Amino acid sequence: EDKVVQSPLSLVVHEGDTVTLNCSYEVTNFRSLLWYKQEKKAPTFLFMLTSSGIEKKSGRLSSILDKKELFSILNITATQTGDSAIYLCAPRRIHKIIFGKGTRLHILP
């Protein structure tokens, strides 16, 4: 059975801190892994990862995939209050996309 586990479930840090969010997965016929940020409403796309070891960066956010160990991490440096959100990891297999329960991140000013 396909499985996605995100940790931690919840994280509270101060502005300026660096955070690392984890996603481990067991998915047959794996194709890619996506990260989303969900604030009040719809998720917004952050990254799509298909190859191991290649870091993707977007401003203060970066992410990397390890297809051998079946996990991905999302790093946010110099956090800001606007980073407060739920971060969702979603491995994609053939004919299916599986979302994790998310990590709820709260940034204190």
Add this chain to the structure above:
Amino acid sequence: DSGVTQTPKHLITATGQRVTLRCSPRSGDLSVYWYQQSLDQGLQFLIQYYNGEERAKGNILERFSAQQFPDLHSELNLSSLELGDSALYFCASSVAADGTGSGETQYFGPGTRLLVL
């Protein structure tokens, strides 16, 4: 604004009823995905259509059905509604179908909030 539109924004109905949720993908996107998000279950993938044909199926109940029309808009039909169907229903679109290229990036609509009383 992602370019994906969903109607209606909110829907309140009674158990046993049937509703239709509508989604218009971004211009040029051929794939449409439907998701259900409830408090206890998180975001659940329901179904994907690509250029009018069903492409992938997730945790979609038999009481639910979807279709994608020639103009690429999609409808999700929910019938014999139960209290547990109350949730936020998202539609997302992407250019591609089922590969590993950047065309797979999914853009989410604002969602339809369904409340079954």
